[in-house]
Amino acid sequence: MRTKSDNTALTEHCRDGWWPYTPGKGPSLEATAWCAIACRKNLQLAKATLAYLTGAQNKDGGWSTDFYSGRSDWTSALALLAQRILLKEINAAEPDQNSTLTLEVSRSFESGVTFLSGARSELYNNVSKVILMIWKGPDYDYPRGWPWTPDTFHWVEPTSYALLALKPTDWAWQKPHQQIIRQAVAYLLQKSCAGGGWNYGCTTVLGVNLEPIPMTTCVALLSLQDEPLCPVIESSLSYLKGIQPETKTLLPLAWSTLALHSLGEDVAPLLRELHSRRNSDGGFGDNLTISALATIAVDIPRMDNPLKLK
Amino acid sequence: MDNLHKPSLSRRKFLTLSASMLSAGSLLGGCKSAGVGIPHPTASQLAQRQTKDSVLALLSCQSYEEDIFRLLKPLLKDLTLPDLKGKSCLIKPNMVDFHPDKPLTTSPSVLKAAVELADYLGAREIIIGEGPAHIRDTEFLLDTSGVGKLCNKLGLKFVDLNLDDLEKVDNANGFSRVPVLYLPKTVLACDALVSLPKLKTHHWARVTASMKNLFGVVPGRKYGWPKNLLHVKGIDNCILDLTLLLKPAIEMVDAVVAMEGDGPLNGTARQSHFIALGTDPAAVDATCARAMGQDPEHIPYMRVAGQVIGNISESQIKIKGASLASVRQTFELPPSFRIKGIGENQAELQNAIDAGST
Numbered sequence: 001m002r003t004k005s006d007n008t009a010l011t012e013h014c015r016d017g018w019w020p021y022t023p024g025k026g027p028s029l030e031a032t033a034w035c036a037i038a039c040r041k042n043l044q045l046a047k048a049t050l051a052y053l054t055g056a057q058n059k060d061g062g063w064s065t066d067f068y069s070g071r072s073d074w075t076s077a078l079a080l081l082a083q084r085i086l087l088k089e090i091n092a093a094e095p096d097q098n099s100t101l102t103l104e105v106s107r108s109f110e111s112g113v114t115f116l117s118g119a120r121s122e123l124y125n126n127v128s129k130v131i132l133m134i135w136k137g138p139d140y141d142y143p144r145g146w147p148w149t150p151d152t153f154h155w156v157e158p159t160s161y162a163l164l165a166l167k168p169t170d171w172a173w174q175k176p177h178q179q180i181i182r183q184a185v186a187y188l189l190q191k192s193c194a195g196g197g198w199n200y201g202c203t204t205v206l207g208v209n210l211e212p213i214p215m216t217t218c219v220a221l222l223s224l225q226d227e228p229l230c231p232v233i234e235s236s237l238s239y240l241k242g243i244q245p246e247t248k249t250l251l252p253l254a255w256s257t258l259a260l261h262s263l264g265e266d267v268a269p270l271l272r273e274l275h276s277r278r279n280s281d282g283g284f285g286d287n288l289t290i291s292a293l294a295t296i297a298v299d300i301p302r303m304d305n306p307l308k309l310k
Numbered sequence: 311m312d313n314l315h316k317p318s319l320s321r322r323k324f325l326t327l328s329a330s331m332l333s334a335g336s337l338l339g340g341c342k343s344a345g346v347g348i349p350h351p352t353a354s355q356l357a358q359r360q361t362k363d364s365v366l367a368l369l370s371c372q373s374y375e376e377d378i379f380r381l382l383k384p385l386l387k388d389l390t391l392p393d394l395k396g397k398s399c400l401i402k403p404n405m406v407d408f409h410p411d412k413p414l415t416t417s418p419s420v421l422k423a424a425v426e427l428a429d430y431l432g433a434r435e436i437i438i439g440e441g442p443a444h445i446r447d448t449e450f451l452l453d454t455s456g457v458g459k460l461c462n463k464l465g466l467k468f469v470d471l472n473l474d475d476l477e478k479v480d481n482a483n484g485f486s487r488v489p490v491l492y493l494p495k496t497v498l499a500c501d502a503l504v505s506l507p508k509l510k511t512h513h514w515a516r517v518t519a520s521m522k523n524l525f526g527v528v529p530g531r532k533y534g535w536p537k538n539l540l541h542v543k544g545i546d547n548c549i550l551d552l553t554l555l556l557k558p559a560i561e562m563v564d565a566v567v568a569m570e571g572d573g574p575l576n577g578t579a580r581q582s583h584f585i586a587l588g589t590d591p592a593a594v595d596a597t598c599a600r601a602m603g604q605d606p607e608h609i610p611y612m613r614v615a616g617q618v619i620g621n622i623s624e625s626q627i628k629i630k631g632a633s634l635a636s637v638r639q640t641f642e643l644p645p646s647f648r649i650k651g652i653g654e655n656q657a658e659l660q661n662a663i664d665a666g667s668t
Contacts, residue, residue, distance in 0.1 A: 021473040021531070030531065065531045069476050069492050074534065119622055148534025152542050155534060188547070200444055206513055206645045208576045211409075215446055249449040287473070290449075 007042070009291055010035050012017025013044055017052030022286050027066045031058070033078035035294035037085050037306055038299070041094055046086040047101065053079050053109045061115030072115060074148045077161035080112045084168065085306045113171050116162055117180055121147045121154040141179060143187035155201040156191055156216045159184050163223035168309055188220050189232045196235030212239055212246060218255035225262045226309045237263060244270065250277060250290050257297035262308045267300070274298045344544070348546050348610055351618050352495045354483055358554060360620040363628060366388055366588030366597060370632040378423035379430075381582075382587065386430070388630040390589060392559045395432035397501035400469075401425065404508045404523050405440045406574065408454040413567045413579045415667050416508045417458035420564040420585065423505050425464060427562070427587075439496055441471030441526050443536050448472070469496045472530035479555055485547035485614075488539065491555070502559035505591065509565035509582065509598050511573035515545050515646035517602060517610045518574050519586075519595040520561035521619075524552040546611035553591055553619055561594040562587045565601065570641040577644070584637040593627045594618035601642035 002262060007106060013019055018027040019035040036049035042220075062072025062077040074238055087105050090098055123144060124132060131140060145159030163184050166172050172181050191201050197212025198220040217240050240256060247253055257270040274294055278284060284291040296306065367385040371378060401424050403416035417642065421438070428436050438461055448470045452458030461468045464548050474494035481491050497503060507523035515522055525548070528537045540548040563586040571577035588594040592615040596606035606612040606622045616622035624634075 020475075021470075026475040028531065066476060066480070069532055070478070070490070144573065147538065149532065149539055152534070152538040155536075155538070183363070202536075205576065206572055208572060210575075213445055213447075249447050249453070251447045251449065287449075287470075289473075 007039050007282060007295055008167035009279065009281040010039055010264055010288065010295060011042060011045060013288055014039075014048070016057075017045070017048035017050075019288050019292075021289060023288070027056075028289070029063050029065050030078055031289045031292070033075070033082035034289050034296070036082050038292040038295040040086055041303065042087045042308065043090055046090055050083060050090075050101065050105050053083055054104055055110055057112065058115075061111035061113075062119065063112070064305075070152050072086060072119070073150070074146065074158035074161065074202050076112055076116055076119065077146070077158065077165040080109060080116065080165040081110070081161065084165065113166065113169065116146070116166065117171075117177065119146060119150065120144055120180070121152065122186075123154075141182045141186050143185035143190045144183040146184070152214050153201075154187060156188065156198045156217065156220050157200065159187055159201075160216075160219040160223035163188075164307060164309075167223070167226065185227060188224060189230070192220075192232045192236060196232070196237075196239035198236065212236075214240065214243060214252035215255050218252070218259035221259045222262055225259075237265075241265065250274075250284055250294055253277070254284075254290065254293035254297045257300065258293070258307050261297075261300055261305050267297075271298060271301065323333060327464065348544070348550070348614050349485055349487075351485075351614060352483060355485075355554070355618045359618050360590055360592075363626045364588060364590035364593035364621045365585060365630065365637055366590070367406035367630045368597070368601075368632040368634065368637055369585040369587065370583060371585050372583055373567055374419035375415045376419075377474065378419055378585065381424035382423060382427065382585070383430075385587070385631045386427075389587065391427075391431055391543055392502055392589065393432065394428060394434075394502055395435050397432070398435040398437070398499070399428040399431075399433040399502045399504060399559075400437045400497055400500035401428065401504040401506055402439055402471075402497075402526060403455075403506045404526060405448075405451045405455045405456060405457060406443050406526065407445060408451060409575070412575070412577070413508060413569050414510075415451075415455040415457075416506050416564045417566065417667055418460040420562065421457060421460055421506060422464070423585075424504055424560075424562050425466065426504075427560070428504065431536035433502070437467050437469055437496065439469040439471045439494070439527075441474075441494070441528065441530055443526065446472070446530070446535055447603065451455075469494070470544050471497065471527055472535070474533060476529060476543045477497060481551055481555065484551035484554070485542075486543040486551050487547075488543050488551070491551070493527060493555070494529050497527050497556065502562045503556055504562065505558040506562050507564065508569065509563050509586075509602070510600070511571060511575070511577055511641055511644050513572055513646040514541075515549065515611060516643070516647060517595065517599045517612070518605055519563050519598045520558065520591045521549050521553045521611070521615065522573070522597050524549070524556055524558070527552065527556060546614070549611045550614055553615065560587070560589055561591050561597050563594060565598060565637075568602075568641070570602075570643075578642075580639070580641060582584065582612065582637065584632060590620035590627075592616055592622050593664075596625060597629065597634060600634055601637045601639065603638065620649045 019031040021028040056067045058072045062076035145154035146162045178248045193212040194209045197217040199213045284294040471494045476492040505520040505523045512518040565582045568580045568582040569577040570580040599606045
């Protein structure tokens with residue numbers, strides 16, 4: 001018999017280590033990452049997902065939204081995030097038993113990090129870079145984040161995922177890479193909406209201030225949780241707390257729980273709301289990404305918050 | 311006299327402007343047609359154009375409380391609508407975003423009429439599909455737009471096109487120079503696509519109707535939220551490519567309450583009291599543009615649509631139902647089409663960098 005806490009609603013949709021966005025569909029890297037993280041205590045599934053991720057990795061080290069969908073994209077950050085969290089879980093549960101797996105995943109992870117560090121949006125050509133260097137000085141960390149898909153602009157969500165994937169790694173602390181993190185943080189801080197919060201990454205259009213969106217605010221706050229408090233983070237946190245009474249849909253409820261918890265806020269009311277939305281099979285509906293995020297959130301008291309950076 | 315001694319641009323402002331222009335030039339360097347120019351149509355593109363005259367209906371409709379399909383029905387016999395007997399039909403409304411005070415999305419009343427029309431034409435299966443451009447919380451948009459409630463009431467399946475399985479589509483002959491596009495399988499598998507937009511002004515494309523509505527078909531899981539590639543490769547080019555690739559079978563434009571000014575997101579409501587229905591997207595959109603007081607020949611993507619998709623010339627479009635004159639108004643244009651001068655150009659460049667709205 002299923003119980004609400006055994007995550008059967010997610011595990012039953014796993015196929016060879018991957019999940020679809022909705023039951024019966026093809027692989028989704030995003031759904032795979034979040035579902036695997038939600039089911040991380042199931043070591044057999046965790047190993048299957050790590051094997052899937054290694055097999056689905058493109059030659060350039062990145063991942064695509066599904067294996068047959070062209071160039072590596074934003075989902076590379078989610079694949080790295082899942083690899084890091086799953087490997088940590090397996091190694092904690094089975095120390096000394098997984099050296100081959102650890103080696104393979106570490107190689108894949110390094111290759112993914114190399115891809116991600118070179119996959120940022122390129123904002124300036126060489127002439128512009130020289131002008132910028134003269135104008136602002138050689139150490140100027142101009143805001144620069146990650147795109148959804150190659151050769152396009154940087155945006156809040158993919159930049160936040162990249163920070164969540166990279167920040168806790170040794171890589172991020174190596175001196176040449178610190179600038180990549182700093183520039184991404186600068187990008188997020190610059191793209192905050194007037195009054196706090198983030199939308200997809202556009203603060204104004206034709207002089208009109210655009211509104212923040214709960215989900216992107218949560219993702220950005222999660223990626224900035226280890227940064228020193230500053231007016232942008234404070235106002236965004238205020239915005240997020242302020243909208244909770246009107247937040248009714250599952251996606252922002254799940255993200256809000258994860259983000260507010262990572263910032264040390266009380267999430268008990270959100271957890272109660274999420275529990276009340278849980279189906280008898282333990283899941284949260286047919287959108288498996290949302291179901292996984294909600295599962296990760298409701299499992300915080302029982303396990304931990306895997307998106308917490310400190 | 312004093313003004314003669316004042317520099318029109320300070321050094322700081324000049325540097326700012328130069329850097330902005332260089333950076334924008336850099337960003338857009340890989341896509342020379344970005345919102346500026348559309349490549350000349352090739353012979354194969356020109357050959358795709360519908361050659362016979364187009365027939366469409368304009369329905370006068372005072373409010374969403376009306377029984378829209380009942381009003382439309384007498385006009386259907388004059389239109390050459392496709393036979394949908396035994397076919398699957400995907401209806402694509404506009405659910406781009408939500409603002410409590412702005413008419414951003416297709417009304418559920420118009421969606422209901424489109425469902426009744428598809429049923430009347432014999433459709434075996436009717437699916438509602440949309441891939442909202444900015445907000446990933448589709449549950450929220452289904453609630454706030456009223457589309458979710460209607461789908462539940464009518465027992466219709468809704469497909470989030472942002473998350474659908476993908477299929478690779480050859481676009482080697484497209485205007486955008488994007489050689490392949492990855493599009494939702496559900497859309498490619500359906501027998502008939504119905505484009506069901508909200509009529510709005512658009513700050514980059516000037517007018518958004520049935521062709522621009524197809525941006526919502528492009529999957530976020532591949533191209534992101536917003537679907538930035540479509541802006542980077544030129545909005546006009548991508549509108550044309552998507553229309554040529556997807557070939558909507560029916561277009562039904564919700565212009566009962568439309569949007570003017572800084573559309574498609576920050577404009578204001580305009581009571582325009584009509585619905586347009588047809589099978590030639592170029593003709594339907596050109597007629598809607600005229601109903602807004604716009605000349606489709608002055609809208610780059612519509613002008614080219616008149617060469618490669620269908621008719622935009624008034625002489626080749628037969629209108630049934632209400633006359634164009636009876637629904638024509640003069641919509642306020644977005645600020646981007648009202649401003650000129652270097653300062654404003656800088657603002658446009660900055661917005662091109664932001665490129666954040668559809």
